[in-house]
Amino acid sequence: MPDSREKKDFIKEKVIEPEKDKKQILRQIGKRVLGFSICGFVFGICAVLAALLLSPLLHHAYPKQTQEVVKIPKDAPDVQEGDETTSAKETSEPVADIVQSAIQQYRYSAEDFANMISSLSEIGSDLDKTIVSIQSVKNEKEWFDNTVPTTGVCSGIVIASTDSEYVILAPIKATGGADSIEVTFDNGVVSAATVKGVDKITGLSIVSVEKSNLEERTLQSVGAISLGNSNEVRRGQVIMSIGSPMGMVHSTSYGIVSYVARNMSVVDGTARFIYTDAKLDADSGTFIVNVKGELVGFAVKTSEKESNDSRRFVVYGISDFKNILERMSNAKTSPYIGIQGAEIPLNMREAGTPAGIYVTSCANDSPAYVAGIQVGDIVTDVGSISVKNIGEYKKALEGLNVGESISVKVRRSSVGKYKEVVFTVNVGAR
Structure with a gap:
């Protein structure tokens, strides 16, 4: 019987691999590194080519969503009639007399009237491209809990055109609370629309139609007024x-x-x-x-x-x-306090009435009404700004943010005197 110790000694023996050539090892490592480098270079070239080829398709399928700012130029303050200087009046009066005399002597014919109406008709026809039909759908529940869609139709007018959208002015009655809105352009093309903003005070809203949803022929036929x-x-x-x-x-x-x-x-x-x-x-x-x-x-x-x-x-x-x-x-809300007022005239200020905005009414449930401002109060400060006329009041209001709490100072008549009362008003949205 063989000796068991010899078997154990055999198991304990180490197998020694032949020593590898160091140069061979370096060559193998170099080949692998070179192979990985070539693969990476080829992959990079393929990725760049794929990006260049697919970029136009991806841009068309997924256009970049950038919010463009709509700018509406403001007008100069109103100039009252009769504010011209004396020299201007003296110069213009003879001309006005000549024009008035010529008008009185001219005998208008039916043809003149027809030409005037024709000119107005041409203006109206040219403006058809700015008018759209807005159809809104509102889903309501009837007595038996069935959904009944109600529709409304009104006119809107395109007031701005950006690279990405048409901005449309429309009555709030057509868009308020609607579950879906569609706009029909003058050429009969129908497109989905979204509401960007509403103003409950004027009863107006702004509707937007994305140009990416429209074909080129429609883009060429629509214009902004x-x-x-x-x-x-x-x-x-x-x-x-x-x-x-x-x-x-x-x-x-x-x-x-x-x-x-x-x-x-x-x-x-x-x-x-x-x-x-x-x-x-x-x-x-x-x-x-x-x-x-x-x-x-x-x-x-x-x-x-x-x-x-x-x-x-x-x-x-x-x-x-x-x-x-x-x-x-631009999908921004306008600040709202909710008072109607009048400026205190000079003769009343000289008689002792405080300068400010005399409150003639407060809109129901408005921030001013909720805060406790009453008819007869005189608003003197809105936030940190002193207001003595409507222009200063509007400027102070435009600087506020919807949702913030501000202090509004008023002077309230009490037993023949005016006492200062400060209200905390939570600025609302129009």
Whole structure:
């Protein structure tokens, strides 16, 4: 029987591999490094070529989402009629007399009237490319819990065009609370739209249509209207109402500016009211243009009870609201306190009434109303800014942020004296 110890000794023996040549090892390592380098270089070349070839396709399929800033130029402050210097009046009066005399002597014919209407009609036809039809769908539950879609149609007008979108002004009645919105352009093309901003005070909203959803032929046929200066509108001028003045999209009405009311008190500021005999329908979307084809105003509803259509609507001059329109166009909210007021005239200030904004009304459930500001209070400070007139009040308001808490100082009449009261107001959104 073999000795078991010999087996164990055999198991314990070490197997010694032959010593490798160091140069051979270095050559093997070099080959591997070179192979990896070549593979990496080839892979890099392929990646670059693939990126160059696929970049246009990816850019088209997934366009870069950059938020462009919409800029709306502001207008110079209103210049009251009769502010010209004496020398200017003396120079212009003879010319005015000559023009007036010539007009009185000229006999207008039916052909002249027809030519004027034809010119206005051409302006209206050219502006059709700026008018869109907006259809909104709102899903509501009926008594048996079934979903019933309700639709609404109104007019909108393209007020800005960027590289990526069309910015459309429309009544809030058509867009507020809608589950889906579609825009139909003048050439019949329909596209989905989204709401960028709303203003409950004026009843307006801003709707956006992405250009990436439209074909080239539609992009070529749509245009944005030029925004005019409503501070230049005067009594007696010819204007046009476009959109849906007759309740139907792409209807048109002509008229004369009957009266212009400046510095009318509105919520958190003043505005110019333009009265006209042209047809208006704020609910369906009516926009006022001058004979240059510029947008100078929009119709708003003044009363739900008034049966006379001419009194139910009034035109707001667009110059007073360009800042709000710009903020809505960029998906920004506008600060809101909710007071209507009037400036304290000089004779009352000299008699001892504090300078500031006399509160004539507070909108229901507005930040000012909730804070406790009352009719008859005189607002003297908004935040850290002293306000003595409407212009200073509007400037102070524009510097606020929605959601912040500010202090509003008022002077309140009490037993023949004015005492200072400070309110904490939570700034809301229009």
